[in-house]
Amino acid sequence: MISEKLVEFIHGPVFMALGTRDEKLRPTHTFIAGALVNSDRETITCFVLQSRAEKILGNLENNGRITMTVGHPSHESYQLKGRYVSSRPLEAKDVAIQEIYRTKLLSVFLQYGFPEQLAKPLVLGFRYQPAVGITFRVEEVFLQTPGPGAGEKIA
């Protein structure tokens, strides 16, 4: 079960990345363009750009191993590890979540002192569409905030 605190954290604004690996243990990475903790509080659906998804989904069909990192400009961050469940096209509701995510992310970058001429093109310049929803079941959560406790398993 993903804690209420972590649900709030993931729903952002945070920057997010997803990792998988192939059969030769070569890692693959992509940024995540919005994510949703599902109502079961055990699975998360990450919205990933279609052009990035092909390799990711190939890896997930092969071995199912997936990891997601979520970080706030304050440096608070977590790593969630788990197993692939399914993928699906985005619905209108998902696209709305992406739009909210993008607006909130820009707001927090500005709040943390990123210059507007850097934050705006950085956040608003990412393509979010076409995208795929990749759902995985969270099995472990690790603290990743820089410091002595980094790497500690918290769930």
Added chain:
Amino acid sequence: MGVLPDEIKPAMEGVIPAHVGTCSLDGIPNVTILSQVYYVDADHVALSFQFFNKTIKNVRENPRAVAWIINPETFDSWDLELEYDHSETSGPVFEVMDMRLEAIASMTGMTGIFKLRAADIYRVKSAVKNTDERLPLAEIDT
């Protein structure tokens, strides 16, 4: 001529944090956010070893890694395919990284927390500019 073109250098100035992906020998992937990927030469980059975290552990048992970096001038993103080579705890690369890390720490309220233990040197196997994940700058309402 090396793998890294000159146009990639601004993406390694520590302005926009990077993502680094690795995988353990038992097949568990890991992704972390890093304050900077350092340009060493046209075939090598360095990542900071500050804490004995999963990235550090993974590359010592499986040297393959990937990094995603963003140029703060053009906002182009790049994928780097890396292979861990060795660590340096002194010398010019370590000294420069240590100084830059201190600068980043002081600007982000992390003084005393960010501390360089080693400069991990990686060989760059490929560097690919992503042409499909960014909108043209002219299309962004800034």
